[in-house]
Amino acid sequence: MKIGVRLVINPALSRKLSGAVAKFSEEVIEVTREVASRLTPRRSGAAAKAWTITGQGERSATENKKPYIERLEQGSSQQAPRGILKPTLQEIRKRRLSRK
Numbered sequence: 001m002k003i004g005v006r007l008v009i010n011p012a013l014s015r016k017l018s019g020a021v022a023k024f025s026e027e028v029i030e031v032t033r034e035v036a037s038r039l040t041p042r043r044s045g046a047a048a049k050a051w052t053i054t055g056q057g058e059r060s061a062t063e064n065k066k067p068y069i070e071r072l073e074q075g076s077s078q079q080a081p082r083g084i085l086k087p088t089l090q091e092i093r094k095r096r097l098s099r100k
Helices: 011-016 019-039 069-073 085-098
Strands: 003-006 052-054 061-064
Touching (some): 003 069, 019 052, 019 061, 019 085
């Protein structure tokens, strides 16, 4: 089992918006990977290091394929009782709102 975040933009819309969408998608995915890695509970650090980026542009994604990542996401660790992705997305949303 793996968990992750995928941002997919309609290809027709993407072509209309040129490379700006691809660049923005890659930036969002990179920030998501960084924050998720930082918020992942650490015992050995393996799960935090396992966040990777796949794909390019509007087809990019960040994911973690550690076998126990789903248990961590469900709040099995005292270090992250709310999981990983919800706090990650909340932090990204706060960053975005503070930039306005």
